Amino acid sequence: QSVLTQPPSVSGAPGQAVTISCIGTSSNIGAGHDLHWLQQLPGTAPKLLIFANKNRPSGVPDRFSGSKSGTSASLAITGLQAEDEADYYCQSYDSNLRAWVFGGGTKLTVL
Amino acid sequence: EVQLVESGGGLVKPGGSLRLSCAASGFTFHTYGMTWVRQAPGKGLEWVSCINGGGNYLYYADSVKGRFTISRDNAKNSLYLQMNTLRAEDTAIYYCVRGPDVEPTKFYFDSWGQGALVTVSS
Numbered sequence: 001q002s003v004l005t006q007p008p009s010v011s012g013a014p015g016q017a018v019t020i021s022c023i024g025t026s027s028n029i030g031a032g033h034d035l036h037w038l039q040q041l042p043g044t045a046p047k048l049l050i051f052a053n054k055n056r057p058s059g060v061p062d063r064f065s066g067s068k069s070g071t072s073a074s075l076a077i078t079g080l081q082a083e084d085e086a087d088y089y090c091q092s093y094d095s096n097l098r099a100w101v102f103g104g105g106t107k108l109t110v111l
Numbered sequence: 112e113v114q115l116v117e118s119g120g121g122l123v124k125p126g127g128s129l130r131l132s133c134a135a136s137g138f139t140f141h142t143y144g145m146t147w148v149r150q151a152p153g154k155g156l157e158w159v160s161c162i163n164g165g166g167n168y169l170y171y172a173d174s175v176k177g178r179f180t181i182s183r184d185n186a187k188n189s190l191y192l193q194m195n196t197l198r199a200e201d202t203a204i205y206y207c208v209r210g211p212d213v214e215p216t217k218f219y220f221d222s223w224g225q226g227a228l229v230t231v232s233s
Contacts, residue, residue, distance in 0.1 A: 093216045100161070104155050
């Protein structure tokens with residue numbers, strides 16, 4: 001089991017919006033530690049999508065947005081496109097484990 | 112352009128050793144923290160080890176502590192991972208990853224190499 005909990009899969013039609021949740025505990029997200037999101041397209045290395053809860057690196061479309069509240073966080077994707085089909089991972093730091101931790105990943109399918 | 116190129120992966124028997132290298136370019140290497148993250152076949156991401164820009168703070172996941180050693184040579188813009196006493200469960204793609212040289216609670220992984228496959232099997 002991963003320290004951060006994500007749904008295994010989500011899906012949506014082109015143009016629609018989806019949300020991916022990431023649930024943590026009081027020793028990671030709930031401790032106020034930053035939450036980040038990564039996108040892994042099929043057969044490629046992961047890529048940073050959102051850092052420090054809600055910030056987009058240069059080049060990431062504003063269709064992607066992040067939020068955090070309490071012990072959970074969310075990644076929202078609007079205007080779904082076929083090229084958004086990928087695995088998405090949340091990542092934070094855990095004070096109890098003294099380790100950087102990931103969610104188990106969510107596979108996004110664009111119908 | 113940031114480039115991270117891993118090398119040194121391959122097939123090794125259980126109990127054996129392997130040393131991964133990562134050649135960095137396109138940025139001021141010594142001002143960034145560096146990390147190794149691995150991904151077992153068909154599985155999710157697992158943080159392995161991290162080193163700060165100066166090379167004096169080292170961090171390890173419990174699963175590799177005592178067996179793996181991270182190091183860096185800022186003069187050569189290179190990151191290393193010495194892996195000893197390898198086990199079947201260490202089989203994975205190992206990614207060299209860059210992050211800002213900040214406190215651990217704020218550290219994130221902003222640039223990734225393409226990965227090096229390590230297979231531990233008899």
